[in-house]
Amino acid sequence: MARGPAPTPKHILALRGSKEANYRQELGDMVENLPEPPEWIKERAQKKFTEVCKFMQKMGTLAESDMEVITRYATIWDRWREAEEYLAKGADSYIEVLAPDGSLRFSRPSKWQAQSNQCHEQLRQLETVLGLTPADRTRLGYKAVKTVVDPVAAVLAKRNSG
Secondary structure, eight states, X not given: OXXXXXXXXHHHHHHHTOGGGGTOOOOSOBOSSXXXXXXXXXXXXXXXXXXXXXXXXXXXXXXGGGHHHHHHHHHHHHHHHHHHHHHHTTOOSEEEEEOTTSSEEEEXXXXXXXXXHHHXXXXXXXXXXXXXXXXXXXXXTOSOXXXXXXXXXXXXXXXXXX
16 A cells, blocks of 8 residues: 555646646546446445445546446445344354353354454445445545535525525
């Protein structure tokens, strides 16, 4: 993995007036239409694939080269949901391993807790890559716009409407 901060996107460099924008190449052609999810992934993962593609298209960051990353995100998300559903139904989160005398030797995560933990970490990393969190959209310079609501304008609008 490269050291240091993520490279500044080409359009941000251009807005700053940097000459580096002329030399920066961004990989991947933008996608006009939403791609179809792969048929081999589960139905719930297919829905997540489409949902993430819609998010990224709205942000203006959906490119052809993202399809495999989005597919991985959707399949890992499905595994995470499966584990969380089992845990919510009452599956043990941790398993106690006892010594021969009956005392607690140690505890370890159950298979569902371990799966949830591992998927959670993988999802966090992929969300960063895809720019799916507010901090990542800001850091990567996507078209994220912070909405600021003026409290005085909100009160006046409420007062005038009714």
